Amino acid sequence: DIVLTQSPLSLPVSPGEPASISCRSSQSLLHRNGDTYLDWLVQKPGQSPQLLIFLASNRASGVPDRFSGSGSGTTFTLEISRVEAEDVGVYFCMQGLQTPYTFGQGTKLEIK
Amino acid sequence: QVQLVESGGGVVQPGRSLRLSCAASGFTFSSYGMHWVRQAPGKGLEWVAVIWFDGSNKNYADSVKGRCTISRDNSKNTLYLQMNSLRVEDTAVYYCARERKGAGTCFDYWGQGTLVTVSS
Numbered sequence: 250d251i252v253l254t255q256s257p258l259s260l261p262v263s264p265g266e267p268a269s270i271s272c273r274s275s276q277s278l279l280h281r282n283g284d285t286y287l288d289w290l291v292q293k294p295g296q297s298p299q300l301l302i303f304l305a306s307n308r309a310s311g312v313p314d315r316f317s318g319s320g321s322g323t324t325f326t327l328e329i330s331r332v333e334a335e336d337v338g339v340y341f342c343m344q345g346l347q348t349p350y351t352f353g354q355g356t357k358l359e360i361k
Numbered sequence: 362q363v364q365l366v367e368s369g370g371g372v373v374q375p376g377r378s379l380r381l382s383c384a385a386s387g388f389t390f391s392s393y394g395m396h397w398v399r400q401a402p403g404k405g406l407e408w409v410a411v412i413w414f415d416g417s418n419k420n421y422a423d424s425v426k427g428r429c430t431i432s433r434d435n436s437k438n439t440l441y442l443q444m445n446s447l448r449v450e451d452t453a454v455y456y457c458a459r460e461r462k463g464a465g466t467c468f469d470y471w472g473q474g475t476l477v478t479v480s481s
Contacts, residue, residue, distance in 0.1 A: 345466025
C-alpha cells in the first residue's frame with residue numbers, strides 16, 4: 250500500500266498569515282498518462298470532507314485562490330497564502346493512483 | 362445541485378449484518394464511479410470500496426474484502442454497501458463519494474455520512 254505522511258500534524262496560524270502542509274508519499278504518484286494522482290481535502294468541524302485540490306495542483310470548483318497545491322513524484326505541498334478563520338479544520342492528502350486509495354493522517358489547522 | 366444522502370447506519374452486534382444506502386441526485390448517477398470511505402470516531406479517513414459507473418468492476422480494501430459487497434442500482438440512483446460479519450473495528454461514519462471525471466481518482470462530492478456502531 251502507498252503510505253502518505255503529512256507534516257505537521259498540528260498547525261496553529263494567526264489570521265492573515267500563510268500556512269503550509271507537507272505530504273510525502275512512499276512511492277511516486279505519477280501516472281503513466283503524465284498526471285500526478287495526489288489530492289487535498291479539508292474536513293471542517295462537524296462536516297464531511299470536501300475536495301480542495303486535485304491532480305496535485307488544480308483547485309476544485311469554488312475553492313478560493315489563496316489555496317494552492319504543488320509538488321511532484323513523492324513530495325507535495327498545500328499552501329494557504331493568507332489564513333482566514335473559516336479555514337479551520339483537518340487537511341488530508343490522498344493518493345488516487347492505485348487501490349487501496351490512501352490518505353495522510355491529517356493536519357489540524359487552528360487559529361491562534 | 363449534486364446531493365448524496367446516506368442511510369442505513371445504526372447500532373448492531375458483532376457478527377451481524379447491515380446494508381447502507383446512498384441516494385444520489387442532481388447528476389447523471391449512471392455515468393460516475395462511486396466510492397465508500399469511512400472514518401472511525403476521532404480518526405482519519407479510510408477508503409473502503411469502489412464500483413465503476415456501470416457496476417462492471419469493483420474493488421475493496423483488504424479490511425473489508427470478503428465481508429462487504431458494494432453494488433448500485435442505476436435505475437434508482439442508489440449506491441449500496443452490504444456489510445456482513447461486522448466487527449467492533451468497523452465502527453465508523455461511512456461516507457459515499459462521487460469520483461470526479463477526468464481528474465484521476467478524486468472525490469468531488471461527499472454525503473453527510475451515516476454512523477455504524479458495532480457493539481455488544
